[in-house]
Amino acid sequence: MKNSWKMRGFVVLCKALCVVCGSLFGGIIGADNNGMLWAQVPKVAFVNSNTIRERFPDYQTAKQRLESLVADWKRQSEDQLAQIQTLEAEIQKKRLVWSEAELKDRETLLQKRRQDREDFIRKTFNSGGTFDTEAANIMRPVEAKIAAAIQEVAITENYDYVWDKSSQPLLYANPRFDITAKVMDKLGLFTDDIKAKLNEAIDKIEREISKARQELSPSNIRRRLSKMADDAKKAAEDTIKEAEKEFKDATKDLNLGQKQDSTKKVTPPPAPQQDSTKKEPPKK
Numbered sequence: 001m002k003n004s005w006k007m008r009g010f011v012v013l014c015k016a017l018c019v020v021c022g023s024l025f026g027g028i029i030g031a032d033n034n035g036m037l038w039a040q041v042p043k044v045a046f047v048n049s050n051t052i053r054e055r056f057p058d059y060q061t062a063k064q065r066l067e068s069l070v071a072d073w074k075r076q077s078e079d080q081l082a083q084i085q086t087l088e089a090e091i092q093k094k095r096l097v098w099s100e101a102e103l104k105d106r107e108t109l110l111q112k113r114r115q116d117r118e119d120f121i122r123k124t125f126n127s128g129g130t131f132d133t134e135a136a137n138i139m140r141p142v143e144a145k146i147a148a149a150i151q152e153v154a155i156t157e158n159y160d161y162v163w164d165k166s167s168q169p170l171l172y173a174n175p176r177f178d179i180t181a182k183v184m185d186k187l188g189l190f191t192d193d194i195k196a197k198l199n200e201a202i203d204k205i206e207r208e209i210s211k212a213r214q215e216l217s218p219s220n221i222r223r224r225l226s227k228m229a230d231d232a233k234k235a236a237e238d239t240i241k242e243a244e245k246e247f248k249d250a251t252k253d254l255n256l257g258q259k260q261d262s263t264k265k266v267t268p269p270p271a272p273q274q275d276s277t278k279k280e281p282p283k284k
Contacts, residue, residue, distance in 0.1 A: 149186040175201035
């Protein structure tokens with residue numbers, strides 16, 4: 001009974017660790033009732049939605065419709081500006097002719113037209129204005145079609161995550177996980193050139209991987225290590241030979257110096273001369 005409770009506690013602990021590890025490393029980790037751990041690495045792909053939009057006729061149609069609306073709004077703004085400029089010129093020209101009441105009416109009208117134009121521009125082009133509303137309404141069906149195609153490919157290919165390279169730049173992405181062409185196929189778009197570029201990129205990656213694997217193969221590593229050992233051994237032997245040569249040269253010079261010293265005659269210093277004028281003391 002006591003062991004059973006210990007086992008249950010161990011299983012609970014394992015499952016708790018799985019939750020923590022899964023949240024930290026982004027994987028799907030679990031444990032069975034016996035406490036055995038299992039893990040599943042998430043499958044990730046990416047897509048370039050801008051490339052899809054450029055080839056998608058529905059998006060181009062929606063874009064042209066939105067551009068037409070923007071052109072109409074700009075014309076309205078320009079017409080308002082022309083009316084303001086005309087009224088400004090008229091006031092400047094007839095300022096001295098009109099009565100004070102007429103001049104005040106025209107200046108009031110001018111101020112109103114200026115304010116109307118400012119309100120139109122703000123309501124149309126500012127954040128949350130008419131442009132944003134119309135753009136969302138026009139583009140929403142197109143974006144929904146693209147999103148549905150991406151989801152369909154992801155489900156078919158068993159991908160857990162799909163990143164949009166257009167809005168979420170990646171420092172590096174293996175082209176093998178680019179599903180842009182597959183999504184475009186779902187939308188019935190031309191993809192031959194995109195597939196050709198993709199296959200070329202994949203082939204390049206495969207060549208680089210193959211080259212790296214070959215360089216890191218056990219036989220290649222052994223060959224490199226053997227060459228390094230031979231080079232180190234040769235360098236050591238050369239160093240020893242050079243040291244022995246220097247030692248022999250130094251010994252030869254030392255022996256030669258000693259021989260020369262032994263053959264050299266030593267001349268004793270001269271004896272001091274006696275003074276002949278010095279008298280000897282008398283004998284007693």
